[in-house]
Amino acid sequence: MPERQPRLVMENIVKEFPGVRALSNVQLSLYPGEVHALMGENGAGKSTLIKVLTGVYSIDNGSVVLDGKTVHIKNPQDAQEKGISTVYQEVNLCTNLSVTENIFIGREIKKHGRLAWKEMHKRAEALLASLQLKIDVTKLLSSYSVAIQQMVAIARALNVSAQILILDEPTSSLDRDEVKQLFSVIRKLKKDGLAIVFVSHFLDQIYEITDRLTVLRNGEWIGEYMTEELDRVDLVSKMIGKELQELEAVTKNVSHESAERETFLTADQVGLKGKIHPFNFDLKKGEIVGFAGLLGSGRTEIARLLFGADKADQGTIKIKGEKLNFSSPRQAIVNNIGFCSEDRKAEGIIPELTVRENIILAIQSVNGWFRYISKTKQTKIADEYIELLNISPANPEQLIKNLSGGNQQKVMLARWLVTDPELLILDEPTRGIDIGAKTEIMKLMTELSQKNKAILFISSELEEILRTSHRIAVLRDRKKVSEYQNQKGLTQQELMKEMAGGM
């Protein structure tokens, strides 16, 4: 492959957002006729890199060379004109328009100053036929399944005579047969000389379809490899990384044995179609259970089910022996369950409120909206937790959006701690925050478990899970695949193997 001229070379790409360096010195090269995987966990910078390549974001530094010429990609329209097309994860088409329109909109065929619908319908049919798809193109896109919509998105991308096709998680909502069909299309396009970027969290698919891969982590370029030369465990460890040193500070002070304790929560064959296969799970008081799994493995889905943010369509959940299937988070909160979402910005903080107001939200919800908590009391509560969790700046009237990620996360924790929950579900509480804050949060978890609280801890950092958890559940492909007692001999290697699967 290297003897050929690369179609695209991106070098030293830097992209900064206020307060975050989303990409630092990232590189990517694409050759015609290859399928190239872009790998990395959430927040690694894959999406940002794709958006840079498709002109949604402009770069702060670095160069993009397309067919030997340095180019500047101004916007998505410009990218398409340069032959770079994208099929986004959430199919970004307009479902209220017909199939034909979705393929042609923006570059419609015109005759005598008006749109030539007949001609466009005919061409759309031909284009889809080349992708082995025969459907009525005059119907609205919304009347077709996601798999077909995906094909339409690809057809749209190809219609611009694309040279680079980016498929961002194209398989995440497809079933096995649909994936097969998609792959046969990808192979055909590859033969036609397209350079294809393939993003997926399913390792099986990566090994099936891609030729080379680039790994990113925390916005940094980790390396470029031939897919067949890199084995799965190596790949996973490159994606997850080991930040051992940072965690030296947290001593493994958890007694790693589950004593005879009262069971707080039991899930029996709980599942939700399309989200998570039915699973069994129980959690005892004073226990920390770690959920290990790659993004998209179903870890967040489980958390949401247990918290009532999504409603299970099968199985039963019991809290202290009592059958309770939550249909709203409020029911979970009243039953002493707290949940810190992985998406702190969208599902956690209320940015325009102060630290104090953010902290008292959950307790207010437990109390009922009409029982007013006096401001003096609110301030007292806020001050108490600011001190306990070492939140800085130590000012309860500061707007939370002005705090760093780590401190925002602590406020989220405080919000739930005020309600004195018996079960705390923490989804990636340590992501995107600095080492000091990470350590503090893990120490706090340990302390809470000693106070007989149950904790469900979801993290991409295996080191953290191994350090804090009594038990560890491993998830893969939306299934809970195994469960370990955390004993001395258990290594990251072993967990990674299980997470990667297919050995």
Add this chain to the structure above:
Amino acid sequence: MINRLSIDYKQLPLIATIALFVLMFSFGSLRYTGFFSTQVFLNLFIDNAFLIVVAVGMTFVILSGGIDLSVGSVIALTSMVAASLTMEAQLSPVIVVPISLLVGTVLGMVQGSLIHFYNLQPFIVTLAGMFLARGLSYVISVETIAIEHPFFSYMASTQIPLPGGTFISISVVIAIIIVIIAIFLGHFTKFGRTIYAIGGSEQSAMLMGLPVGRTKVLIYTLSGFCASLAGLIFTFYMLSGYGLHANGMELDTIAAVVIGGTLLTGGAGYVAGSVVGVLILGIIQTIIVFEGTLSSWWTKIAIGVLLFLFIVLQRIIVIRSEKKQAKE
């Protein structure tokens, strides 16, 4: 083939609207003598020509997922501008008409630009536009300005005869031309299809490389233009300019568009539907006039009930099509 015969869910509101209109017209015809005549039907157009024109502009705005609250005030402002330029400045209609049309067009363009460039909510921007335009009409004069000018009288009173001894007004001709242009614009031009795309998903439209910004500015400009044109037609109809003209008309317009089957969230609907929506508002009024004893406020009650029914109907359609998709 069977597929072609089955009714598309999204067209259901439009079909319901047309059926409702036919039903109401039949009801009137059976109940009142003299109701079932071509002229009564044509009067619906004559009395509501201006509303049809505003509704056309509003349809595009709502299709894109936006809203334009300024149209009622723009009608008033246009009527004031036209009246004062004609009567006080003694200008010829050749100058008055273009200037009047510019009033709403410019305001619409400003509103569209604010919405696009500063990423503001259409609701609040056009609310500001509404107050501004209404206030400006009073700056021109707090009194009614009656118009006495041969051109305006001609536009007001000319009857275009149709077969069967019936007639329509010039305003109706203007409204029909606008409707035809709008239907062409909506379905056979890039501009129109981009509006539907933006209404379906602005994010998608942007990622598909469509000119979202330009289109949005144009939509509000178009709506402003339609409002001004409606203002002129209204002036022909009333032969006066007054700051209180068309008070609350923006809400009637939105009601007509929604009853006409356009989804308030954007992306689905037809210009033709809005025309039927206007006719339904008109026929409610006609029925109440024929009834004789009912107060005109019953119009509002009827519109209120209809609106409730239609938004619920739309919601049910959306939910059902979502379910259908989930099954697949």
